[in-house]
Amino acid sequence: MTERKNPAQKEFNKTLVQKTMALFSSKQPHPIKIKLSNVHKSFGKKVVLDGLDLDIRKGESLVIIGGSGTGKSVTLKSILGLLTPEEGSITVDGVEVVNASTKVHEQVNAQIGMLFQGAALFDSMTVWENVAFGLIQGHKMKKKEAKKIALEKMAQVGLTADVGDLYPADLSGGMKKRVGLARAIATHPEIIFFDEPTTGLDPIMSDVINDLIVDSVKKLGATAVTITHDMTSARKIADRIAMLYKGKIIWIGTVKEIEKTKNPYVVQFINGSAQGPIQMAVKADD
Amino acid sequence: MEFISLLGRVFIHFLRASGQLGIFTVKAIYNCFTPPFYFKKIAEQLIEIGFYSLPVVALTTFFAGAVIALQTYTGFARFSAEGAVAMVVLIAVTRELAPVMAGLMVAGRIGAAMAAELGTMRVTEQIDALSTLSTNPFKYLISPRILAGIVMMPVLVLIGDVIGICGGYIIGVYKLDFNASSYLVNTWNFMEPMDVISGLVKASVFGFIITLLGCYNGYNSKGGAQGVGSATTNAVVSASILILIFNYILTEIFFNS
Ligand SMILES: Nc1ncnc2c1ncn2[C@@H]1O[C@H](COP(=O)(O)OP(=O)(O)OP(=O)(O)O)[C@@H](O)[C@H]1O
Ligand SMILES: [Mg+2]
Numbered sequence: 001m002t003e004r005k006n007p008a009q010k011e012f013n014k015t016l017v018q019k020t021m022a023l024f025s026s027k028q029p030h031p032i033k034i035k036l037s038n039v040h041k042s043f044g045k046k047v048v049l050d051g052l053d054l055d056i057r058k059g060e061s062l063v064i065i066g067g068s069g070t071g072k073s074v075t076l077k078s079i080l081g082l083l084t085p086e087e088g089s090i091t092v093d094g095v096e097v098v099n100a101s102t103k104v105h106e107q108v109n110a111q112i113g114m115l116f117q118g119a120a121l122f123d124s125m126t127v128w129e130n131v132a133f134g135l136i137q138g139h140k141m142k143k144k145e146a147k148k149i150a151l152e153k154m155a156q157v158g159l160t161a162d163v164g165d166l167y168p169a170d171l172s173g174g175m176k177k178r179v180g181l182a183r184a185i186a187t188h189p190e191i192i193f194f195d196e197p198t199t200g201l202d203p204i205m206s207d208v209i210n211d212l213i214v215d216s217v218k219k220l221g222a223t224a225v226t227i228t229h230d231m232t233s234a235r236k237i238a239d240r241i242a243m244l245y246k247g248k249i250i251w252i253g254t255v256k257e258i259e260k261t262k263n264p265y266v267v268q269f270i271n272g273s274a275q276g277p278i279q280m281a282v283k284a285d286d
Numbered sequence: 287m288e289f290i291s292l293l294g295r296v297f298i299h300f301l302r303a304s305g306q307l308g309i310f311t312v313k314a315i316y317n318c319f320t321p322p323f324y325f326k327k328i329a330e331q332l333i334e335i336g337f338y339s340l341p342v343v344a345l346t347t348f349f350a351g352a353v354i355a356l357q358t359y360t361g362f363a364r365f366s367a368e369g370a371v372a373m374v375v376l377i378a379v380t381r382e383l384a385p386v387m388a389g390l391m392v393a394g395r396i397g398a399a400m401a402a403e404l405g406t407m408r409v410t411e412q413i414d415a416l417s418t419l420s421t422n423p424f425k426y427l428i429s430p431r432i433l434a435g436i437v438m439m440p441v442l443v444l445i446g447d448v449i450g451i452c453g454g455y456i457i458g459v460y461k462l463d464f465n466a467s468s469y470l471v472n473t474w475n476f477m478e479p480m481d482v483i484s485g486l487v488k489a490s491v492f493g494f495i496i497t498l499l500g501c502y503n504g505y506n507s508k509g510g511a512q513g514v515g516s517a518t519t520n521a522v523v524s525a526s527i528l529i530l531i532f533n534y535i536l537t538e539i540f541f542n543s
Contacts, residue, residue: 077414080417080418081417082414082417102422105417106417106420106422109417109418110420112418113418114418116411116414116415118411120411120412120414121415122412122415123410123412133419133421134419134420137419137420137421138419138420138421139420183419187419
């Protein structure tokens with residue numbers, strides 16, 4: 001009998017204990033990771049979120065769909081505390097983030113990775129420095145070690161090592177998106193937000209990214225929230241799909257359920273039809 | 287009626303803007319003195335503000351000193367008091383010209399650059415991205431700039447003092463035919479520590495004003511390219527005005543009591 005167990009064994013035991021504990025402690029079958037209740041957010045007179053309720057379960061992959069400008073990005077930014085709702089509550093692991101102090105936001109956001117819709121790469125840094133940023137700043141990792149991990153993550157999104165020394169201004173739109181994705185997952189966050197991860201990518205690369213998102217959830221146990229307009233991608237990565245319309249979640253269900261639903265809004269959206277209850281404002285207001 | 291409501295609106299807008307700036311100032315100062323400190327960022331800004339502003343500050347203070355020598359000579363000749371040139375150059379440069387000239391030049395150079403850089407980072411969501419990567423944007427972007435401004439402006443002004451006095455000396459000796467050694471002796475004998483110190487304190491305050499307004503306008507810019515453009519303009523204009531106002535207030539405090 002040796003006193004020391006190997007790290008993998010130790011890790012396994014730890015997760016086993018955690019899982020058993022979770023089984024006994026939670027009455028619900030799905031513990032809730034992020035809870036939004038009655039969230040209201042307006043910009044001036046324009047109401048964007050109008051009493052939004054949404055529960056995001058631990059370890060699930062949730063996809064949010066909905067028309068352009070319905071407030072999908074605003075929802076994610078509210079969870080991160082980048083925007084402050086006027087009303088309602090948002091909790092992450094039970095911690096309230098609406099109107100919370102900078103310290104609380106820092107603690108909560110430390111376990112969240114975010115891919116921004118416009119990638120939001122730091123243009124004063126090279127690509128690998130972008131990807132390694134969270135490792136160096138948040139995890140206090142040495143530069144050399146962080147670069148190694150950054151290059152690994154870049155390889156996972158199909159970017160070769162020579163891209164690492166370029167600046168974001170020298171990249172194509174799809175490459176920027178993938179760098180943003182590598183940056184979001186580099187620190188192995190518990191929660192990952194992807195704002196339109198496959199927009200601007202070719203179909204093959206899109207599928208590579210879909211696999212990566214599925215892996216992040218299935219293998220690494222992360223909780224993922226993905227915004228997308230791409231229904232192929234949504235079907236592939238989602239455990240559940242939620243549809244946002246007029247500031248509320250009007251439908252939520254599994255991929256199987258969405259194929260069978262009779263909800264006219266959802267049917268119109270997934271079929272991409274101009275006819276239906278959702279009216280796009282294509283006429284100028286008089 | 288219309289006019290009164292307009293006046294009211296302008297007043298409320300003014301109150302809101304100054305309240306916002308006040309909160310921003312308190313937050314900025316608080317974050318300057320609480321860890322973590324980003325020493326590499328501070329060093330970058332020290333070089334950016336100090337080293338790269340040196341040429342403009344040197345040029346402007348040199349010609350300011352030179353022109354003061356010329357003006358006093360021709361002006362004071364009316365009272366046959368040409369001998370006072372060295373002293374006037376000394377006082378004018380150290381108390382006023384070096385700090386104010388350097389302040390306005392650095393406001394144009396650094397204030398504008400900071401507003402444009404932070405403004406672009408704001409509208410492209412880079413500032414939002416920072417806070418999702420375990421980094422407080424105030425500590426990472428704003429504190430280093432403000433600290434560097436407060437520290438580096440006095441250094442620039444001290445160098446400007448020397449160069450401005452040299453400017454006066456060169457005009458005095460080579461154009462107005464003063465005796466070189468007596469010009470220097472006069473300058474040295476008239477020098478009071480307070481002249482130089484007051485100028486350096488002013489410089490530090492100006493450095494704070496320039497970097498604070500550059501950061502404030504950039505950090506809060508909205509919209510796209512146009513928003514960044516107007517943030518840049520506002521940063522330079524408001525910093526320049528505040529520099530001139532605080533220049534008066536500080537002079538009053540130093541020399542009128
Ligand atoms: N900072 C802001 N200031 C003012 N209005 C904003 C701001 N951010 C978002 N909005 C408004 O909120 C609405 C929702 O924006 P949001 O970015 O969440 O849309 P979205 O659902 O992500 O759309 P898309 O699919 O096109 O990205 C839009 O009408 C937008 O004009
Ligand atoms: Mg969006």
